[in-house]
Amino acid sequence: MADAPKPLLHVEHLCKEFPVESGLIASHMKNARKVHAVNDVSFDIMPGETFGLVGESGCGKSTTGRCIMRLTEPTSGLVEFEGKDVGKMNKRELKALRRDMQFIFQDPYASLNPRMTIGEIISEPLIIHNVMPNADERIAFVRELLDVVGLNPEHINRYPHEFSGGQRQRVGIARAFALRPKLIICDEPVSALDVSIQAQVLNLLTDLQKEYGTAYLFIAHDLSVVQHISDRVAVMYLGSMMEYSDWRSLYAEPCHPYTQSLLSAVPIPDPDVQHSRKRIILKGDPPSPIEPPSGCLFHTRCPIAQARCSSETPQLREIAPGHFCSCHFAEPNPIKDASIEL
Amino acid sequence: MFGFGRKKKQATDWVDLKTQPVPEGHHLLEVNDLKMYFHTQDGVVKAVNGVSYTLDRGETLGVVGESGSGKSVTSLTIMGLIDMPPGKIEGGDVLYRGRSLVKMTEEEMEHIRGNDIAMIFQDPMTSLNPVYTIGRQLSEGMILHRGYSKQQALQRSIELLQMVGIPNAEQRVKDYPHEFSGGMRQRVMIAMALACDPDILIADEPTTALDVTIQAQIIELMQKMQEENGNAIIMITHDLGVVADIADKIMVMYAGQPVEFGTAEEIFYEPIHPYTWGLNRSIPDPVIDEKRPLTPIKGNPPSLVNAPAGCAFSPRCPYATDLCRTEQPPTYVTETGHYSRCHYAHDASFVSANAPETSRTKTMLDHAADAVAAAQEGGEA
Ligand SMILES: Nc1ncnc2c1ncn2[C@@H]1O[C@H](COP(=O)(O)OP(=O)(O)OP(=O)(O)O)[C@@H](O)[C@H]1O
Ligand SMILES: Nc1ncnc2c1ncn2[C@@H]1O[C@H](COP(=O)(O)OP(=O)(O)O)[C@@H](O)[C@H]1O
Ligand code: SF4
Ligand code: SF4
Numbered sequence: 001m002a003d004a005p006k007p008l009l010h011v012e013h014l015c016k017e018f019p020v021e022s023g024l025i026a027s028h029m030k031n032a033r034k035v036h037a038v039n040d041v042s043f044d045i046m047p048g049e050t051f052g053l054v055g056e057s058g059c060g061k062s063t064t065g066r067c068i069m070r071l072t073e074p075t076s077g078l079v080e081f082e083g084k085d086v087g088k089m090n091k092r093e094l095k096a097l098r099r100d101m102q103f104i105f106q107d108p109y110a111s112l113n114p115r116m117t118i119g120e121i122i123s124e125p126l127i128i129h130n131v132m133p134n135a136d137e138r139i140a141f142v143r144e145l146l147d148v149v150g151l152n153p154e155h156i157n158r159y160p161h162e163f164s165g166g167q168r169q170r171v172g173i174a175r176a177f178a179l180r181p182k183l184i185i186c187d188e189p190v191s192a193l194d195v196s197i198q199a200q201v202l203n204l205l206t207d208l209q210k211e212y213g214t215a216y217l218f219i220a221h222d223l224s225v226v227q228h229i230s231d232r233v234a235v236m237y238l239g240s241m242m243e244y245s246d247w248r249s250l251y252a253e254p255c256h257p258y259t260q261s262l263l264s265a266v267p268i269p270d271p272d273v274q275h276s277r278k279r280i281i282l283k284g285d286p287p288s289p290i291e292p293p294s295g296c297l298f299h300t301r302c303p304i305a306q307a308r309c310s311s312e313t314p315q316l317r318e319i320a321p322g323h324f325c326s327c328h329f330a331e332p333n334p335i336k337d338a339s340i341e342l
Numbered sequence: 343m344f345g346f347g348r349k350k351k352q353a354t355d356w357v358d359l360k361t362q363p364v365p366e367g368h369h370l371l372e373v374n375d376l377k378m379y380f381h382t383q384d385g386v387v388k389a390v391n392g393v394s395y396t397l398d399r400g401e402t403l404g405v406v407g408e409s410g411s412g413k414s415v416t417s418l419t420i421m422g423l424i425d426m427p428p429g430k431i432e433g434g435d436v437l438y439r440g441r442s443l444v445k446m447t448e449e450e451m452e453h454i455r456g457n458d459i460a461m462i463f464q465d466p467m468t469s470l471n472p473v474y475t476i477g478r479q480l481s482e483g484m485i486l487h488r489g490y491s492k493q494q495a496l497q498r499s500i501e502l503l504q505m506v507g508i509p510n511a512e513q514r515v516k517d518y519p520h521e522f523s524g525g526m527r528q529r530v531m532i533a534m535a536l537a538c539d540p541d542i543l544i545a546d547e548p549t550t551a552l553d554v555t556i557q558a559q560i561i562e563l564m565q566k567m568q569e570e571n572g573n574a575i576i577m578i579t580h581d582l583g584v585v586a587d588i589a590d591k592i593m594v595m596y597a598g599q600p601v602e603f604g605t606a607e608e609i610f611y612e613p614i615h616p617y618t619w620g621l622n623r624s625i626p627d628p629v630i631d632e633k634r635p636l637t638p639i640k641g642n643p644p645s646l647v648n649a650p651a652g653c654a655f656s657p658r659c660p661y662a663t664d665l666c667r668t669e670q671p672p673t674y675v676t677e678t679g680h681y682s683r684c685h686y687a688h689d690a691s692f693v694s695a696n697a698p699e700t701s702r703t704k705t706m707l708d709h710a711a712d713a714v715a716a717a718q719e720g721g722e723a
């Protein structure tokens with residue numbers, strides 16, 4: 001037990017609710033309607049590991065990331081970074097935390113201040129945290145960073161609009177790495193990019209991780225991208241975690257009907273393979289997070305739901321070493337006959 | 343886009359082109375060296391620069407390429423939906439059942455769009471009017487182009503919504519677009535396209551904004567519709583998985599030009615253009631054994647205003663030579679109609695040395711290895 005590696009990040013029973021009706025009175029009403037954005041989420045991230053978080057739009061991926069960094073205040077639950085309770089941190093401690101934990105955003109257009117040069121953007125965290133007070137030294141360091149992320153150091157005085165989407169994402173990455181953080185929360189960092197550029201950025205993230213041992217919480221909706229970059233992958237649905245495991249067993253033997261459906265819905269860029277697969281077409285849309293279904297959150301769309309699924313909420317349990325799943329009937333590829341129905 | 347209220351010929355005065363036979367020697371749709379340039383303050387944007395393909399009934403053409411490569415402008419040009427100016431057709435033609443769409447009047451094109459060729463867009467909200475009910479918007483085209491009464495059109499709208507899998511359709515026709523989810527709106531767009539029973543359905547990234555489970559529903563629906571109606575589909579997407587799923591033919595575009603065109607088999611298993619290879623090597627393989635490293639294409643797509651001299655792909659191509667940098671490559675066409683715009687596409691040894699491994703070549707190698715192993719075992723025994 002003594003040598004068990006300590007997680008870098010520990011998340012336990014994390015919940016986040018947003019009031020539906022805005023305004024002070026509404027949010028204090030006892031039965032005010034709420035968006036259950038994140039619902040009892042627990043996981044650990046080890047140092048240097050990439051933990052992937054996938055799920056459909058609105059399932060609470062970004063909110064989870066934002067709660068971890070306290071960019072959004074969680075409603076309840078525990079977040080520990082290197083054993084320290086993030087929820088109890090004061091302003092000074094939070095500032096120190098942000099040195100070790102950085103964020104990369106989805107939209108390379110909106111996330112960079114258009115009035116700052118890329119040199120200013122990348123050095124901003126260095127100045128805030130006063131790590132390199134000497135300006136010359138700082139500029140030399142920023143030029144080095146630009147080189148590392150594959151941008152021309154000569155362009156240090158250019159503005160974001162002078163760069164392409166992929167190049168701007170590199171600026172965001174350089175900025176995130178400036179303080180050599182231990183964890184970077186990457187929220188859809190390649191979703192807005194074309195495939196050829198996406199591959200450049202994914203390789204860059206992998207190389208930097210090898211070099212600096214940074215851990216990533218990698219949020220995305222593209223299952224192939226997440227599989228490619230992650231050591232472990234978690235699948236979210238309606239604010240809750242349905243399943244997580246190391247990437248190999250999750251993709252080879254999904255044990256949750258939702259994971260299995262999701263994987264079967266991703267078209268594979270190989271006609272022979274794609275035409276010979278069985279596809280599971282889920283019915284309807286995900287339900288509203290304002291009135292989530294009773295019992296298992298997935299029961300309204302689950303092809304193998306039984307009577308107890310609508311009343312009994314399945315707990316996330318370890319069904320094989322390191323493989324967690326929340327389904328009453330968890331087993332490898334639980335949906336046996338893939339029915340195609342609209 | 344449907345232009346309401348103007349005085350025009352009665353619906354019954356028109357002959358639907360889709361009911362006319364395809365003239366001998368022609369295809370359903372023929373795009374010949376089509377060029378659409380935009381004349382802007384910054385210069386001439388060569389958005390579509392020599393696109394050619396043919397399409398027949400029941401076929402699906404996949405158009406792939408990075409953003410800005412001219413995929414949308416190509417189909418908007420076919421549909422006559424580009425504002426001219428700033429756009430100008432600089433050459434080429436589009437023949438639909440042997441008739442030139444480029445030469446048609448706006449009134450004729452309006453009829454084509456209502457009856458023969460339908461288009462659905464990435465963001466259905468831009469093509470749905472937020473202030474009208476879904477039922478009214480579905481009915482409009484049928485009243486205008488089919489001569490239906492209001493009552494008939496509404497009844498047909500309900501049937502169409504049921505057909506595209508909208509539950510409770512009798513009620514939902516009274517709803518407004520914002521009351522529908524993204525996937526449901528896209529299904530409404532498909533219902534609208536179905537309403538005119540089109541000969542050709544052009545879908546411009548119809549699932550890009552949707553989740554994969556909803557994408558699977560929409561693709562399934564388009565395929566079902568095609569099976570029933572026999573229409574052709576042009577599927578524009580940047581997702582190679584989607585084209586692998588549904589395309590019979592594929593056109594790969596780069597910087598306004600089709601750099602490679604062929605059957606899905608040819609593009610996936612015998613690609614002959616370095617850009618197609620680059621795309622293939624850039625996408626993560628859905629594997630369960632060892633992850634394959636990605637080999638990205640270096641650099642960025644070129645500006646369409648100051649296109650590089652020579653091959654448009656030469657600044658990013660790992661095989662570029664001086665010839666590539668100075669001279670535009672010719673289009674090399676094989677006997678099967680598979681074509682590639684590369685100076686070296688005809689060179690079998692260049693292609694076999696540099697093309698990526700595919701699942702088929704891998705299986706061949708495995709078989710070869712098995713055969714060698716079997717032979718060795720046999721020898722030892
Ligand atoms: N500030 C907010 N106020 C109210 N509701 C919110 C707020 N932020 C998020 N939500 C809701 O919380 C839920 C989860 O949102 P979140 O942004 O975490 O989803 P996501 O998984 O990141 O989705 P996407 O893939 O679209 O980015 C959604 O229903 C969303 O509408
Ligand atoms: N109205 C316009 N005026 C000038 N340039 C345009 C116009 N519409 C499109 N373009 C340019 O044409 C090129 C091709 O665009 P598009 O067909 O939309 O690309 P894709 O659909 O492949 O992403 C782009 O460089 C785009 O900026
Ligand atoms: S608990 Fe029931 S409804 Fe939920 S995923 Fe498992 S089988 Fe389906
Ligand atoms: S013509 Fe030359 S630069 Fe262009 S794709 Fe072929 S090898 Fe590459």
Ligand SMILES: [Mg+2]
Binds near residue numbers: 061062063187
């Ligand atoms: Mg998000």
Ligand SMILES: [Mg+2]
Binds near residue numbers: 413546
């Ligand atoms: Mg487009």
